[in-house]
Structures are given as C-alpha cells and as structure tokens.
Amino acid sequence: MRDERGLLERLCLEGFQSGLSWLTILRKRENFRKAFADFGPEQVARFGARDVERLLGDAGIVRHRGKIEAAIANARGTLALRDEGTPLEQVVWSHQPVRHRAPRSARDWQSTSAESVALSKTLKGAGFRFVGPTTVYAAMQACGIVNDHLASCHVRNAVQKELDAVAR
Numbered sequence: 829m830r831d832e833r834g835l836l837e838r839l840c841l842e843g844f845q846s847g848l849s850w851l852t853i854l855r856k857r858e859n860f861r862k863a864f865a866d867f868g869p870e871q872v873a874r875f876g877a878r879d880v881e882r883l884l885g886d887a888g889i890v891r892h893r894g895k896i897e898a899a900i901a902n903a904r905g906t907l908a909l910r911d912e913g914t915p916l917e918q919v920v921w922s923h924q925p926v927r928h929r930a931p932r933s934a935r936d937w938q939s940t941s942a943e944s945v946a947l948s949k950t951l952k953g954a955g956f957r958f959v960g961p962t963t964v965y966a967a968m969q970a971c972g973i974v975n976d977h978l979a980s981c982h983v984r985n986a987v988q989k990e991l992d993a994v995a996r
Contacts, residue, residue, distance in 0.1 A: 830994070832916045835971060836906050837867040839951075840899040842967045843958030844890045852890070859888030864899060869910075872903035898957035905955035912954075919954075921973065921994075923947040930979035937976060940965050 841860065845853045863886050865871035883896045906916045923943040931937050944965035951959045968974045975991050977984035
C-alpha cells in the first residue's frame with residue numbers, strides 16, 4: 829500500500845479496531861468508507877462537530893467519539909505532512925525496517941518494533957491520534973511494510989520479493 833488515501837484508511841481502521849475484533853471492522857469497512865468520504869483527507873479534514881454527531885448516530889460504523897475525532901485529526905495530520913513537503917506515504921515507508929528476521933513460530937511475532945515506535949512519534953507530532961506503536965505496527969503489517977509471514981509459510985518468499993522490489 830503506497831497511496832495516501834489507502835494509508836490513511838488503514839491507520840484509521842487500525843485505530844477503530846483497537847479493543848475490537850478485526851472481523852467487526854472488516855464487516856463495517858464499506859460503511860466506514862461511506863461515512864468518512866472514502867478517507868479522502870481533504871474532505872475528512874473539513875469534518876466538524878455536526879459531522880461527529882452524525883457519525884456517532886451511524887450504526888454502520890464503530891460509534892466511539894474518541895476514535896471518530898481521531899480519524900478527523902488523522903486526515904488533518906495527513907494534510908499537514910503534505911504541506912510540510914513530506915507526504916504520508918513517504919513518512920510511513922521511510923520507517924520500513926532495514927532488516928526484519930522471519931518469525932519461525934507464533935512466539936516470534938512481535939506487536940511493536942523500533943520503527944513502529946519512531947513512526948508513531950512522527951505521526952503524533954503531525955497531529956495524528958490513536959496511532960500508538962502497536963497500532964502503527966499492525967498498520968505496517970497490513971500495508972506490506974513488514975513481512976510477518978512465518979519462515980515456513982508458502983507465500984513468505986513471494987511477499988518478500990515484492991517488498992524488496994518496492995524498497996528499491
């Protein structure tokens with residue numbers, strides 16, 4: 829995932845997922861897209877108090893004021909990064925691990941990394957919310973920035989080839 833809108837969507841959905849099942853979020857994904865103007869940063873950044881109230885009444889999404897307000901803040905942060913000359917996709921991909929050892933078993937999976945801690949700090953500095961290191965690491969996995977397929981997984985090498993091609 830290398831486009832601004834897609835990255836914003838993933839970061840926001842990871843925030844909405846916090847404390848919930850991913851299945852819940854996936855089942856509501858199209859509703860989130862409709863409710864949040866397909867995660868277009870310009871449109872979502874203009875959301876105000878009336879929009880927050882409207883979204884709090886939308887049973888098709890997760891109705892959590894803090895998470896709704898975070899999605900709006902994240903859109904504004906996306907625009908702030910762009911205005912500063914470092915678009916969201918550049919910021920996110922600049923935190924790709926140089927070396928990431930293939931997990932051998934589920935015990936080797938991690939929930940954060942030095943890169944996710946650094947990216948979380950950068951995003952928070954731009955005004956993003958609900959982007960702690962664990963949430964950011966999950967987004968990095970979802971966007972293909974981190975390949976956490978087990979070493980024995982039949983798709984690991986193919987995924988790694990694609991990741992290496994993108995890194996070049």
